[in-house]
Amino acid sequence: xETPNKDETEISKVEFNDSEIEYISYGGEHHLPLIMNLVDxxxxxxxxxxxxxxxxxxxxxxxxxxxxxxxxxxxxxCKMGEHRSTFRGYIAMLxxxxxxxxxxxxxxxxxxxxxxxxxxxxxxxxxxAEVTNKGALALYGRLGFIRAKRLFHYYLNGVxxxxxxxxxxxxxxxxxxxxxxxxxxHMHSDHGDSLIEQ
Amino acid sequence: MATLxxxxxxxxxxxxxxxxxxxxxxxxxxxxxxxxxxxACQDLHEGxxxxxxxxxxxxxxxxxxIMDPKMDSxxxxxxxxxxxxxxxxxxxxxxxxxxxxxxxxxxxxxxHILACEATWHKGHSLAQTVYSCLYLLRxxxxxxxxxxxxxxxxxxxTCKAVLSVVSDSRTHEEEDLFIMAYGLPLNEDGNERCLAxxxxxxxxxxxxxxxxxxxxxxxxxxEDIEPLQNNPDLEEGYCRALLCxxxxxxxxxxxxxxxxxxxxxxxxxxxxxxxxxxxxIGHIRKSSDFLRASAPEMSxxxxxxxxxxxxxxxxxxxxxxxxLSAPTPPRAIKIFCLEKAxxxxxxxxxxxxxxxxxxxxxxxxxxxxxxxxxxxSQPDLVSRAHLQLLLVQNGKLxxxxxxxxxxxxxxxxxxVVENHDIQKNEFMVQxxxxxxxxxxxxxxxxxxxxxxxxxxxxDWRVTYVQLELDFKKEFGNTSNNETLGFKIxxxxxxxxxxxxxxxxxxxxxxxxxxxxxxxxxYCMVYWYIYIVLINLAEKKHLRMAMSSGTGxxxxxxxxxxxxDAGTNLQISPAVRxxxxxxxxxxxxxxxxxxxxxxxxxxxxxxxxSTEHEVRFSGFPLTVFKCITNFxxxxxxxxxxFYSALDF
Ligand SMILES: CC(C)(COP(=O)(O)OP(=O)(O)OC[C@H]1O[C@@H](n2cnc3c(N)ncnc32)[C@H](O)[C@@H]1OP(=O)(O)O)[C@@H](O)C(=O)NCCC(=O)NCCS
Numbered sequence: 001x002e003t004p005n006k007d008e009t010e011i012s013k014v015e016f017n018d019s020e021i022e023y024i025s026y027g028g029e030h031h032l033p034l035i036m037n038l039v040d041x042x043x044x045x046x047x048x049x050x051x052x053x054x055x056x057x058x059x060x061x062x063x064x065x066x067x068x069x070x071x072x073x074x075x076x077x078c079k080m081g082e083h084r085s086t087f088r089g090y091i092a093m094l095x096x097x098x099x100x101x102x103x104x105x106x107x108x109x110x111x112x113x114x115x116x117x118x119x120x121x122x123x124x125x126x127x128x129a130e131v132t133n134k135g136a137l138a139l140y141g142r143l144g145f146i147r148a149k150r151l152f153h154y155y156l157n158g159v160x161x162x163x164x165x166x167x168x169x170x171x172x173x174x175x176x177x178x179x180x181x182x183x184x185x186h187m188h189s190d191h192g193d194s195l196i197e198q
Numbered sequence: 199m200a201t202l203x204x205x206x207x208x209x210x211x212x213x214x215x216x217x218x219x220x221x222x223x224x225x226x227x228x229x230x231x232x233x234x235x236x237x238a239c240q241d242l243h244e245g246x247x248x249x250x251x252x253x254x255x256x257x258x259x260x261x262x263x264i265m266d267p268k269m270d271s272x273x274x275x276x277x278x279x280x281x282x283x284x285x286x287x288x289x290x291x292x293x294x295x296x297x298x299x300x301x302x303x304x305x306x307x308x309x310h311i312l313a314c315e316a317t318w319h320k321g322h323s324l325a326q327t328v329y330s331c332l333y334l335l336r337x338x339x340x341x342x343x344x345x346x347x348x349x350x351x352x353x354x355x356t357c358k359a360v361l362s363v364v365s366d367s368r369t370h371e372e373e374d375l376f377i378m379a380y381g382l383p384l385n386e387d388g389n390e391r392c393l394a395x396x397x398x399x400x401x402x403x404x405x406x407x408x409x410x411x412x413x414x415x416x417x418x419x420x421e422d423i424e425p426l427q428n429n430p431d432l433e434e435g436y437c438r439a440l441l442c443x444x445x446x447x448x449x450x451x452x453x454x455x456x457x458x459x460x461x462x463x464x465x466x467x468x469x470x471x472x473x474x475x476x477x478x479i480g481h482i483r484k485s486s487d488f489l490r491a492s493a494p495e496m497s498x499x500x501x502x503x504x505x506x507x508x509x510x511x512x513x514x515x516x517x518x519x520x521x522l523s524a525p526t527p528p529r530a531i532k533i534f535c536l537e538k539a540x541x542x543x544x545x546x547x548x549x550x551x552x553x554x555x556x557x558x559x560x561x562x563x564x565x566x567x568x569x570x571x572x573x574x575s576q577p578d579l580v581s582r583a584h585l586q587l588l589l590v591q592n593g594k595l596x597x598x599x600x601x602x603x604x605x606x607x608x609x610x611x612x613x614v615v616e617n618h619d620i621q622k623n624e625f626m627v628q629x630x631x632x633x634x635x636x637x638x639x640x641x642x643x644x645x646x647x648x649x650x651x652x653x654x655x656x657d658w659r660v661t662y663v664q665l666e667l668d669f670k671k672e673f674g675n676t677s678n679n680e681t682l683g684f685k686i687x688x689x690x691x692x693x694x695x696x697x698x699x700x701x702x703x704x705x706x707x708x709x710x711x712x713x714x715x716x717x718x719x720y721c722m723v724y725w726y727i728y729i730v731l732i733n734l735a736e737k738k739h740l741r742m743a744m745s746s747g748t749g750x751x752x753x754x755x756x757x758x759x760x761x762d763a764g765t766n767l768q769i770s771p772a773v774r775x776x777x778x779x780x781x782x783x784x785x786x787x788x789x790x791x792x793x794x795x796x797x798x799x800x801x802x803x804x805x806x807s808t809e810h811e812v813r814f815s816g817f818p819l820t821v822f823k824c825i826t827n828f829x830x831x832x833x834x835x836x837x838x839f840y841s842a843l844d845f
């Protein structure tokens with residue numbers, strides 16, 4: 001549900017040690033303004049305070065903040081719930097402020113959320129990202145997300161989005177469909193075999 | 199949200215003390231909540247809210263923060279209302295009392311409207327684009343000004359026509375902003391009248407152009423013609439600039455009307471108007487040097503300009519009706535520049551021309567191929583909607599050919615079966631519906647199309663199974679295999695399988711266009727394509743062999759014959775083409791597998807393992823079986839390396 005603000009002016013990076021970054025799970029109302037400021041600044045979609053509260057009140061354990069010397073430099077906001085027949089996690093917002101980018105902070109934030117989702121029994125995790133958001137697409141690609149579908153003119157600015165999906169493996173993987181399928185029963189299905197063997 | 203709990207207590211007390219006035223239903227109790235709200239208000243701080251259990255993300259995101267310009271579309275910008283804008287002289291009629299200035303400003307208005315129109319077609323709301331023109335919002339106001347009035351009328355009629363094509367075609371599911379037109383005046387003018395007025399205005403300007411070009415000796419004859427404006431030096435230029443703009447509108451409207459005719463009856467005529475329209479665009483472009491030169495301030499040739507003159511047009515305000523635009527937060531829409539708008543229209547016209555060139559042959563296969571080819575140039579919504587309406591009218595192909603007869607032909611059955619009662623079989627009816635849906639879906643934008651094709655695969659498989667059951671029920675225990683009914687079932691079953699693989703193939707290839715595949719996915723995608731194509735070729739070959747009467751013998755031998763194309767001369771060109779695609783997919787798949795083995799393509803080392811087959815969950819089971827066997831075979835040949843591949 002995010003679209004980053006376009007302003008890509010070069011910002012001088014801050015010198016810091018990775019170990020100086022502290023990751024904290026959402027701890028209450030005092031964290032809310034920190035999250036809101038970060039998201040308001042970096043993402044173009046306007047969210048009312050109710051949208052933020054909707055997420056952080058219902059799934060406080062899925063939201064994380066990154067601090068450097070007491071300053072909030074990044075955040076991730078998520079939810080999870082039933083979707084059709086699956087239990088699905090959803091990453092709603094992810095932001096790291098410019099001087100702190102490129103140091104793995106976003107990766108760490110998202111990884112923490114996904115781990116909680118996995119432990120809570122999610123089958124999959126999804127999110128949307130603008131097709132032009134190279135940074136986010138690379139980040140999620142490295143985490144194993146695939147581009148499940150493209151959403152035409154998803155954002156109000158007319159840009160398409162990818163629906164990204166991370167599917168946790170299940171044991172019954174190679175029995176693909178829910179119902180027993182008579183469709184292929186009378187068909188030959190060994191082309192692959194014969195091709196390799198010839 | 200502690201407020202909520204306290205409020206609930208209040209509610210309970212209220213309900214007890216005062217009986218509900220509205221009778222309760224099965225699952226509901228009606229109560230007066232005013233006291234509850236009053237009580238709660240004292241506790242509420244900024245950002246607090248009272249909500250019920252069903253308060254969800256959608257509700258949260260629908261909340262507006264009043265006076266936040268990012269959200270509150272009711273916030274007044276320049277004017278509170280259209281009336282106020284008009285009273286303040288935001289859209290005077292005439293635009294100027296000086297005739298030369300009036301003409302100049304009107305050309306700017308025409309240009310800006312064209313830019314708005316292209317922006318609308320590309321997916322923004324009508325209210326915030328074309329109807330940001332205040333002159334369009336009050337049709338009666340322009341009636342004293344023939345030039346402006348005729349133009350406004352044709353614009354409204356054009357918008358209405360385009361809107362109806364798009365909403366009739368229902369290709370717009372993801373593009374529904376396009377058809378929102380609540381509260382906008384679209385219906386004011388009769389079609390005939392708007393063309394008549396436009397023609398009259400065009401005729402007048404033609405005579406003015408002729409008059410200004412005649413030599414002074416002949417001038418006396420035409421002296422009764424009042425010039426367009428006051429400056430003789432600019433007369434010819436302005437006449438020409440107006441004429442091409444008016445003619446563009448006229449021809450464009452004619453195109454829309456001709457393409458609407460039933461059974462594709464107006465396509466030839468439409469092509470003539472398309473050619474005229476394109477040539478008028480050329481004239482519009484040529485007029486820009488003159489218009490820029492005659493503008494009050496010489497402006498740079500700026501690529502951002504929405505008008506040829508480079509001047510800001512008079513009479514537009516996008517904020518006035520942004521409340522009408524859509525249930526979304528208001529956004530400042532960036533209107534296309536004039537050159538980009540003209541480019542858009544040239545593309546649209548070319549795309550419409552391709553549609554008009556469609557041979558209306560009674561062939562499903564040809565129609566499907568036509569659409570696939572058409573989609574390669576990534577046509578926009580308006581032309582795709584036209585194509586869809588041409589393809590499927592009244593449940594018939596091109597409005598002429600019943601779906602069942604198209605299916606029997608595609609299945610290679612003789613014409614005599616076209617009226618067979620089998621078409622009333624429940625699942626045959628379903629099949630006809632599915633073919634219609636397929637035709638419509640492949641006209642939609644690639645993103646939507648692929649999702650729908652994925653879902654459709656399931657429908658085709660289910661219908662296949664149902665048809666097969668009916669087939670067995672009817673003919674299972676009779677020895678009479680030569681009846682027409684038997685033959686129809688037999689052919690159609692094979693055709694349905696063939697078509698299912700065709701859909702799967704399309705589903706896979708559209709994924710490339712949408713950039714859904716990462717580098718390390720390609721290997722798997724080509725294997726899928728390979729397997730799907732083998733099945734497709736097999737079914738196609740079988741179906742063709744069946745119709746040429748050699749079906750039974752061929753069935754047994756089909757796989758050998760397919761593999762060894764060289765020795766079998768009875769393979770049709772269509773199947774041969776598929777064979778070359780099979781070889782290509784196989785080669786690419788092999789190459790990519792080798793690259794992975796050599797670690798030239800490295801899949802991401804994710805801390806979470808993920809399952810890639812999620813992409814193909816709708817595929818026929820055969821495809822999965824083939825893939826699984828295939829991987830086993832690869833593992834046998836390549837050994838341990840392949841076990842590392844996460845298919
Ligand atoms: C996207 C964003 C959260 C990334 O934050 P970050 O802390 O810089 O990300 P990380 O350092 O964890 O990046 C991890 C990987 O993502 C990729 N990546 C991140 N930003 C990238 C960029 N601008 N270009 C290319 N790849 C990028 C890289 O592969 C990077 O790994 P590497 O540095 O080892 O090559 C941050 O840029 C941001 O806040 N952007 C604006 C808001 C936004 O777009 N949010 C996501 C919407 S879905």
